Amino acid sequence: MVNMESDPGYNSYLMANAGLTLDDADRNVFTRYGNTFHYIKGQLLFAAGDNADYVYLIQRGRLNIYRLNDSGRQVTVAFRRVGEIVGMAEALYGGERICYAEAMEKVSVTAVTTKDFKEILYLNPLLAVRVAEVLGARLREAHSVIHEMASYQVPARIALILLKLSEKAGTPTSDGVSLNLKMTHEEIARMVGTSRQSVTTVLNSFKQEGSVAFKGREIDKIYPALLLKWLS
Numbered sequence: 001m002v003n004m005e006s007d008p009g010y011n012s013y014l015m016a017n018a019g020l021t022l023d024d025a026d027r028n029v030f031t032r033y034g035n036t037f038h039y040i041k042g043q044l045l046f047a048a049g050d051n052a053d054y055v056y057l058i059q060r061g062r063l064n065i066y067r068l069n070d071s072g073r074q075v076t077v078a079f080r081r082v083g084e085i086v087g088m089a090e091a092l093y094g095g096e097r098i099c100y101a102e103a104m105e106k107v108s109v110t111a112v113t114t115k116d117f118k119e120i121l122y123l124n125p126l127l128a129v130r131v132a133e134v135l136g137a138r139l140r141e142a143h144s145v146i147h148e149m150a151s152y153q154v155p156a157r158i159a160l161i162l163l164k165l166s167e168k169a170g171t172p173t174s175d176g177v178s179l180n181l182k183m184t185h186e187e188i189a190r191m192v193g194t195s196r197q198s199v200t201t202v203l204n205s206f207k208q209e210g211s212v213a214f215k216g217r218e219i220d221k222i223y224p225a226l227l228l229k230w231l232s
Contacts, residue, residue: 026127027083030057033120034112045086045101045109052090052097054111058082061107065099066190076190078141079104081168089135091117104187152231155202157192159230162212162222176213176223183219 036059039045045056045063063080077099080086090097091114112120121128152160162179169181185199192199203219206212211226212219 026124026130027057029120029124029127030085030112031110033116034110036108036110039103039107039109041103041105043103043107045103045107046097047100048097050097052087052095053114055088055091055114055117056086056101056109056111058084058086059108059110062104063107064102064104064187064190066102067099074100074190075193076187078138079168085131085134088117088131089138154192154194154198155205156230157194158188158199158202159206159211159227161188161191162219163224163227166222166224170222173221176221178221179219 034057039061046052046054048067058080060082062082063086065077065080065086066074067077069075080101086101086109087097089095121131165181165183166177166179170177170179185203186196189196189199203212206227207214209226211223213221213223
């Protein structure tokens with residue numbers, strides 16, 4: 001049995017992903033200043049080049065944060081989920097958006113103006129510290145992704161992203177981890193910087209070796225000890 005916590009690649013992810021969601025007290029402070037908006041699947045909250053007039057607290061659903069490469073292809077930067085704040089960095093330094101934020105399903109957010117967001121942080125120093133921790137963790141996460149792209153081949157990157165997803169949205173079982181997150185092959189491809197066809201080929205290999213199990217066309221369960229071997 002491979003110990004996930006002893007693997008440096010997996011461990012770097014856990015450190016980067018620590019503390020990305022606000023607790024209930026912080027969220028209540030945030031929502032007192034904002035207004036709630038609802039989005040359907042595929043709708044954009046903001047796009048690259050937009051002014052950073054708002055920050056958003058996700059109340060329901062998931063967002064895909066992505067950029068476009070030189071050929072116009074989407075490259076996923078991160079998925080954001082309930083309890084996370086989106087759009088803080090540009091709001092705090094006054095720059096334009098460099099990413100797109102797209103609803104992956106029905107999404108509800110509380111939107112707070114940049115001015116009010118700064119006032120919230122000024123009046124709530126503990127929340128300001130939490131926000132700094134979130135930004136620091138996301139910076140570490142970005143550095144980790146750059147390292148993974150440079151260090152790992154496509155099968156290893158896919159194995160790592162499945163381990164990440166299981167940490168965020170998985171339920172441990174007696175022999176593996178059930179995924180509570182539906183991901184298409186195209187969405188995985190955007191996360192690891194490859195084609196959908198390559199993802200399908202690799203996942204079929206994982207299936208044959210028993211490191212993932214499918215229910216229909218969707219990944220149902222992963223077996224971390226086997227996937228970690230791809231990172232060695």
